[in-house]
Amino acid sequence: MDVKDLNSPGYEIPPEMQGLVAITTLDKVYNWGRSASVWPLMFGLACCAIEMICAAASRYDTARFGMEIMRPSPRQSDLMIVSGTVTKKMIPIIVRLYNQMPEPKYVLAMGACASGGGPFKEGYNVVSGVDKFIPVDVYVPGCPPTPQALLNGLMKVQEKIKGEHWKNSRWYQKGPDTVEIPVPLLGPDLIDPRKIGLAQTGAKGQEA
Amino acid sequence: MATPAPVAALNLSARFPGSVTADARPGYSGWIVEKGKLLEVTQALRDEFGCDYLSSVTGVDYLPEGKMEVVYQVYKTTGGPGLLVKVQVPRADPVEVPSVVSIYPGAELQEREIWDLFGIQFSGHPDLRRILMWEGFAGHPMRKDWKEAYYEEDGKPFKTRWPEGKHALAESKNPFGDNISYPAGFDPEKWIPEDAEKALYGALARYEVRDEAGLGTDHVIVNMGPQHPSTHGVFRIAVMLDGETVVSLKPVMGYLHRNHEKIGERNTFLMNMPYTDRLDYLSSMSNNFGYALAVEKLMNVRPPERAEYLRVMMAEMTRISNHLMAIGALTNDLGAYFTPMLYALEERELILDIFEAVSGARMMCNYFRFGGVARDLPEGTLQKIKDLFFERLPRRIDEIDRFLTENEIIRARGIGQGVLTAEDAIKYSAAGPLLRASGIPYDVRRAEPYSIYDRFDFEVCVRQNGDIYDRLMIRFDEIRQSLRIIQQAVKQLPEGPVAAVKPAYQVRVPAGEAYGRVEGPKGELGFYVISNGKPSPWRYHVRAPSFINLTAFGPMCTGQKIADVVAVLGSIDIVLGEVDR
Ligand code: SF4
Numbered sequence: 001m002d003v004k005d006l007n008s009p010g011y012e013i014p015p016e017m018q019g020l021v022a023i024t025t026l027d028k029v030y031n032w033g034r035s036a037s038v039w040p041l042m043f044g045l046a047c048c049a050i051e052m053i054c055a056a057a058s059r060y061d062t063a064r065f066g067m068e069i070m071r072p073s074p075r076q077s078d079l080m081i082v083s084g085t086v087t088k089k090m091i092p093i094i095v096r097l098y099n100q101m102p103e104p105k106y107v108l109a110m111g112a113c114a115s116g117g118g119p120f121k122e123g124y125n126v127v128s129g130v131d132k133f134i135p136v137d138v139y140v141p142g143c144p145p146t147p148q149a150l151l152n153g154l155m156k157v158q159e160k161i162k163g164e165h166w167k168n169s170r171w172y173q174k175g176p177d178t179v180e181i182p183v184p185l186l187g188p189d190l191i192d193p194r195k196i197g198l199a200q201t202g203a204k205g206q207e208a
Numbered sequence: 209m210a211t212p213a214p215v216a217a218l219n220l221s222a223r224f225p226g227s228v229t230a231d232a233r234p235g236y237s238g239w240i241v242e243k244g245k246l247l248e249v250t251q252a253l254r255d256e257f258g259c260d261y262l263s264s265v266t267g268v269d270y271l272p273e274g275k276m277e278v279v280y281q282v283y284k285t286t287g288g289p290g291l292l293v294k295v296q297v298p299r300a301d302p303v304e305v306p307s308v309v310s311i312y313p314g315a316e317l318q319e320r321e322i323w324d325l326f327g328i329q330f331s332g333h334p335d336l337r338r339i340l341m342w343e344g345f346a347g348h349p350m351r352k353d354w355k356e357a358y359y360e361e362d363g364k365p366f367k368t369r370w371p372e373g374k375h376a377l378a379e380s381k382n383p384f385g386d387n388i389s390y391p392a393g394f395d396p397e398k399w400i401p402e403d404a405e406k407a408l409y410g411a412l413a414r415y416e417v418r419d420e421a422g423l424g425t426d427h428v429i430v431n432m433g434p435q436h437p438s439t440h441g442v443f444r445i446a447v448m449l450d451g452e453t454v455v456s457l458k459p460v461m462g463y464l465h466r467n468h469e470k471i472g473e474r475n476t477f478l479m480n481m482p483y484t485d486r487l488d489y490l491s492s493m494s495n496n497f498g499y500a501l502a503v504e505k506l507m508n509v510r511p512p513e514r515a516e517y518l519r520v521m522m523a524e525m526t527r528i529s530n531h532l533m534a535i536g537a538l539t540n541d542l543g544a545y546f547t548p549m550l551y552a553l554e555e556r557e558l559i560l561d562i563f564e565a566v567s568g569a570r571m572m573c574n575y576f577r578f579g580g581v582a583r584d585l586p587e588g589t590l591q592k593i594k595d596l597f598f599e600r601l602p603r604r605i606d607e608i609d610r611f612l613t614e615n616e617i618i619r620a621r622g623i624g625q626g627v628l629t630a631e632d633a634i635k636y637s638a639a640g641p642l643l644r645a646s647g648i649p650y651d652v653r654r655a656e657p658y659s660i661y662d663r664f665d666f667e668v669c670v671r672q673n674g675d676i677y678d679r680l681m682i683r684f685d686e687i688r689q690s691l692r693i694i695q696q697a698v699k700q701l702p703e704g705p706v707a708a709v710k711p712a713y714q715v716r717v718p719a720g721e722a723y724g725r726v727e728g729p730k731g732e733l734g735f736y737v738i739s740n741g742k743p744s745p746w747r748y749h750v751r752a753p754s755f756i757n758l759t760a761f762g763p764m765c766t767g768q769k770i771a772d773v774v775a776v777l778g779s780i781d782i783v784l785g786e787v788d789r
Contacts (some may be wrong), residue, residue: 042437046464046785047489049441050571057553072437088387089342090442090463093434117387119483121378122474123467124349124356125341128379128387144571187399188346189357189388196396 027165034078034104035066035161038154041077041097042070046084048111048144055147065154074100079157081150082136085113085120086127088190095183098134103171103178104164106157109136110150112143119143127190134181218257218291224249231294235506235720235739238279238292243305246295250311253282253293261285261650262312262637263725264734264751265319267326271352274299276328279736280308280315281723281751285634285648287655290723297328307333314637317459317759325350325469335411340462340788343404346391349470356470357382357389363744364475408458412448415456415766425450430770434463438541438774441784445773452769457762461755461788468789472748477503477715477739478578480748484735485572487750488786490533493526493563494728496576501658502724502735506717509579514704516660518581521593521697522566522573523726524690528601529559530729531683534781538680539612541778542621548612555604558596565589578715580707590698597694605691609684622677626764626776629674636760639753640731642780645682646674652727663700664693676772679779714743721747730754730781750789754782 011023044052056062056070071077074097086094098107109130112118117128130136137160140153166172182193220228220239227245231238241249253259259282268277280293297303307330308315319330320339327348330336337343347354358378360366368375379385390396409429433444442463448456468487472480484499485492497519504510511519533556536549560570565586567573575582612618628638633646643650651668653661669685671678709715719741725734731753738747757780765773 043435044441046441046466047486047571050489054553054557057557058550059554059557072435085464085466087463087465089465090434093463097435119486120466120468120471121387122356122358122360123471124387125462125465125467126387132386146570185401186342186404187344187396187401188391188394191396191399192386195384 028162030166031162031164035158037066037069038079038106038157038161039069039071039077040067040079040081041074041101042072043080043097044083045086045090046113048083048113051144051147052081052083052110052150055150060147060151062151062154065151065158067154074098075102077101078104079106079108080134081108081110082114082130083110085118086130087125088127088184089125089186091127091130091133091190092183092186094130095133095181099178099180099183101178104161104169105178106137106160107134108138108140108153108157110140110153111145112141115139115141133184133192220249220253220293223252223256231292235718237721238294240294240296243295243297246306247308247311249293250280250282250308253291254311258284258286259291260634262308262314263290263639263732264736264749264756265308265315265322266736266747266749266751267322267328267350268738268747269299269326269350269352271299276303276326278305278322278328281734281736282312283655285650287650289656292723302327302329304329304331306331307336309333312637313635314756314759317755321755324348327351335414337407337411338462340465342462343407344402349467355389356467357384357387362474363742364479408446408460412446412456412458415448427455432773433460438778440537440777440782443777443782443784443787445777447765447770447773449770452771454765454768454770454773457765457773459758459761461758461784464784464788466785466789468750469748473745475745476713476743477717477745478713480745481576482572482574484750485574486785487752487789488530488728488730488733488754488783489571490783491526491530491729492571492573493522493575494726494733496573497523497659498724498726498728498733499735499737500576500578500724501726502722502737503578503715503717505722505724506720506737506739507578507715508718509708511580511708512705513702514584515580515706515708517697517701518585518706519576520659520661520664521694521701522563522575522581524693524697525559525562525597527690527729528687529556530781531687532556534729534778535608535612535680535683538676538775538778538781539618541774542618544612544615544618548608551604551608551611555601558600562589562593562596565592577707577711579709580705582711584706590701593694594698597691597698602688602691605684605687613681613684618680619677621772621775622675622680622779624673624675625772626676626768626779627674628760628764632760632763633674636763637756638731638760639757640728641679641682641686642731642757642760644669645671645678647672652725652732656725658724658726664696666690666693676775676779679781683781717741717745725751728753730783730786731757750786752786752789754780754784754786755789758782758787 109115114130120126138153138156185191227242261283263281275296276299278295281290283290322328324338428449430447434442444460446458484495487495532552536552539548564570567575628646630647633643649668649670666689671682717739721738723736734751736749737745740746
C-alpha cells in the first residue's frame with residue numbers, strides 16, 4: 001500500500017497526527033495481504049510453461065510480487081496459471097485440479113492456446129480454450145507471452161483481488177464453499193456432462 | 209567380425225530374390241518387402257548387414273492407391289547413410305503387419321503410435337494399446353479419410369480465409385458449437401464409461417519376476433503425473449512397486465498431443481516451419497534445421513555460405529541453451545531445488561537475447577527458410593555473440609561444473625544408478641546424449657554430416673558408464689564442444705546473401721520422399737516428408753528423440769528405487785511437446 005493511501009484514506013486526519021495513525025478499511029488491508037501472497041499452482045502444460053519458469057527465475061522474478069511460492073498441490077494454491085495447450089485428454093485432470101483448489105481461487109489463461117485454442121485449435125485433440133470448462137479471470141495474449149506480459153497479467157489478478165469486498169465474496173456466504181464443475185468424460189470424443197442434452201440435439205443436427 | 213558392407217551398396221533384392229524389390233517410384237528410394245518376409249529381412253539386416261539401429265518407424269496412408277505403408281529406417285551405429293525398408297498392405301480396417309519388436313525393441317512405442325493413429329495392427333507386439341489418444345476414441349485420426357470436428361478443406365489456405373478473408377469462428381460451424389464429433393448414432397446418455405485404465409494396469413501387471421527368494425509380498429501401483437512437479441510437463445508414469453523397488457513401469461503420454469502431424473498435412477510446406485518451433489520448444493532452431501533440410505532435399509536447393517554458417521551457429525546455441533536447462537532440471541530432480549536452475553537460466557536468458565535480436569522471438573524463432581534463413585544478423589549482434597561465447601559462457605560453464613559435479617549428493621545419487629548399457633541403448637533406439645553416455649560415439653553431425661559440419665573441428669563426446677552421472681556430465685562436455693564450433697563459425701563467417709531463393713509464401717516442392725535428420729540437443733531429430741507435388745505435404749512425420757528415448761525408460765528403472773525414477777527421467781531429458789507432438 002502506498003504511503004499516500006495511508007495518509008489520505010478519505011477520512012480527515014489532523015495534520016499533527018499524520019504519519020502516526022493510519023485509517024483504512026478492513027477490505028484494503030485484507031486484500032493487500034491476499035494480493036501480495038498469491039501462490040500459483042506448479043503446473044505447466046506446454047511451451048508457455050517455459051516462459052512461466054523464466055518469469056519465476058532470476059531475471060524477471062515473480063518473487064517481487066509475492067508469487068514465487070509455486071505449490072505442486074492444488075489444495076495449497078490460489079492461482080492456476082493455465083500455461084499451454086489444453087488437450088481433450090488433459091481437460092478432465094485440469095477440471096479436477098480446479099475443483100480441488102480452495103476458494104478464493106483465480107485462473108489465468110496464459111497464451112493463445114489456453115485462451116482460445118491457439119495455433120493448434122483445429123487439432124482433433126485440442127480444446128478451444130480452457131474457458132469452455134473453467135471460469136477464467138485474466139487472459140494473457142501471446143504465443144508464448146513474454147515474461148513481461150505474464151507479469152502484467154499477474155498484476156491484473158492483483159488488481160482484481162484488490163477490488164473485492166470480503167463481505168459479499170461468494171466464498172464467505174452461506175452454502176457450499178466451492179462450486180464443483182462436472183469432470184468431462186472421455187468417450188468416443190470428449191463428453192461434457194453439462195451438455196448431454198445438447199449433444200443429443202447436436203447429434204440429430206449432424207444426421208440431418 | 210567381418211567389416212560390414214557400406215549400406216548404399218547393399219543389395220537386398222539379391223539376397224531375397226522375389227520378396228524384396230527396390231522402390232522404383234520416382235523420387236523414392238529404399239526397398240519394398242513382402243509382408244510375410246518382413247521379420248526374416250529385418251533379422252538379416254540386423255545380423256548380416258550390420259544395420260543394428262532402428263531409427264524410426266512410421267505409417268503412410270496412400271488413400272488414392274488404396275494402400276498403407278509402414279516405413280522403417282535403419283542405420284549402422286558405425287555411421288553412414290540410412291536405409292529405408294517398406295512394407296505395403298492393402299488398405300482395410302484394421303490392417304495387419306507383423307511387429308518387429310522382437311528384433312528391434314526400439315519399435316515398441318512407435319508401433320503403438322502407428323496403431324493409434326493409423327489403425328495398423330502389429331501382430332506379435334507385446335503391448336499394443338493406444339498411446340497418444342485414449343482407449344475408446346473413435347477412429348484412427350491420421351488416416352486420410354478421417355476428418356476432425358473442425359474440418360474445412362484438405363489443404364490450406366482455406367477458401368474462407370484467403371483471398372477474401374471472411375472467416376467465422378470454427379465453433380459456429382460445428383453442430384455442438386465445440387471441437388467435438390461423435391460417431392453416428394452415439395447417445396451420450398446411454399453410454400456407459402469403460403474403465404479406461406484397465407488396459408494400462410493389465411500391462412503393468414505383466415512383468416518378469418526377478419527374485420524368487422524371500423517372502424512373497426503384495427505389490428502396489430503408484431501413479432505419478434500428469435500433474436507432478438518433476439515429470440517436466442504433462443507426463444504420467446505408472447509404476448508397480450514391491451516395497452520401494454520398481455518391478456515394472458509404463459510411461460503414459462498423449463496429454464499434450466496437439467495433432468502436429470495431422471495439422472502439418474493440411475498446412476502448406478512453409479506454414480509448418482513455425483509449428484516445428486513448438487515441437488521441442490526448448491530448441492526451436494534445431495527443429496527448424498531438420499525440417500528445412502528435409503524439404504530442401506526435395507526441392508534440391510542449398511543455402512548460401514553465410515546462411516549455412518548462421519544455421520550452424522544458431523543450432524549450436526540452441527544446444528547450449530537446451531543443455532543448460534537439462535542440467536538445471538536434472539539437478540532439480542536430484543534435490544538441489546531451483547538454485548542450480550537459476551544459474552542455468554541466467555545464462556540461457558543471454559542466449560535468448562541473441563535469438564530475439566536475430567529472429568524476433570525468444571523461444572519460437574521461426575528463423576529458417578527453405579534455401580536460407582529469414583534475415584541477416586542485425587547490427588551489433590555479432591559483437592554480442594563474441595562477448596557471450598568467447599568470454600562469458602566458457603567461464604560460467606566451468607563455474608557451474610565446479611559447483612555441481614563434485615557435489616557428494618549428486619555423485620551418490622548419480623554414479624551407478626539408472627544404468628543403460630551400450631547394447632540396450634542400441635536395442636531401444638536411444639539417441640543423442642543418452643546413447644553417447646552409454647559409450648556409443650554416434651552423432652549425426654559426424655555419422656552423416658549435414659550442412660557444413662564437416663568443416664569444423666570438434667569431438668563426439670562419449671562417456672562409458674551409462675549412468676545418471678555420466679548423462680549429466682556429457683551435457684557439460686557437449687556444451688564445451690558447441691562453444692568450440694560457434695567460435696570457429698564466428699571466425700569463418702563469410703559475407704554474402706542469406707537466402708538462395710526469393711522468399712515466397714508458396715514453394716514448389718517436387719513429388720518424392722525425403723528424410724532430413726539433424727543431431728538435435730536431445731538426439732536424432734528427423735523429418736520424413738512425402739510430397740505429391742501439391743502445396744501441402746502428403747505425409748509429414750517427425751522422428752522425435754524425446755519420444756523414442758522413452759522406450760528405454762521402463763527397462764532403465766526396473767529394479768531401481770522409486771525415488772530414482774524421477775532422476776532417471778530427468779537424465780533422459782524429455783520435452784513433452786516433442787513426446788506427444
Ligand atoms: S500459446 Fe503458443 S507458446 Fe503457448 S502453449 Fe500455445 S503454442 Fe505454445
